[in-house]
Amino acid sequence: MSKIGIFFGSSSGVTRSAAELLKAQLEGAELIDMEEDYDGIEQFEDFDVLLIGSSTWGQGDPQRDWVDPLYELDNERPDLSGKKVAFFGAGDQKTHGEHFLSALGKMHDIFVSLGADPYGYASTQSYDYSFSLAQRGEKFCGLGIDDVNQEELTKERLIGWASQLKDEMQL
Ligand SMILES: Cc1cc2nc3c(=O)[nH]c(=O)nc-3n(C[C@H](O)[C@H](O)[C@H](O)COP(=O)(O)O)c2cc1C
Secondary structure, eight states, X not given: OOOEEEEEEOSSSHHHHHHHHHHHHSTTOEEEETTTTOOOTHHHHTOSEEEEEEOEETTTEEOGGGHHHXXXXXXXXXXXXXXXXXXXXXXXXXTTTTSTTHHHHXXXXXXXXXXXXXXXXXXXXXXXXXXXXXXXXXXXXXEEEXXXXXXXXXXXXXXXXXXXXXXXXXX
């Protein structure tokens, strides 16, 4: 059975709730809160499947608990080839529509540059924003949730995405 690690950073709890819901959908998955549980980049090597969660802040930046780990990954460049990775996180398409979910795009590019295989691309269709570094063609490079403007869609988005991951990653 694949070992699944859900690594998340969340300031006001939205991405945390998403991580908890994903854990409930994916048997045996382990939660790693980047503030409380993260010890170092070797921790990514313990898992076959990495679910990477972050809200977006500032000008399209990852949540603060990701800043040091992403810097270390980019500098130390561990080999993550053979690992499956997928990205999720919260944003606000209305007030921050000029950088909606951009943290997911930045994190995606780092993990993929280290050899991990990306999964879980999701449609951009039910969102309304002007720009996102997470957009790749017609899709986001992960799942976005927006509890500020579309809270009613969050649960079904997450359940649908967990099911997509199970199919794509053969979990
Ligand atoms: C100062 C500030 C800056 C923000 N910048 C962005 C942004 O660039 N892009 C975006 O999609 N959301 C942005 N947001 C919205 C947050 O990502 C959103 O509130 C999210 O739900 C927080 O999730 P968390 O509780 O998991 O940290 C910003 C919010 C604040 C207060």
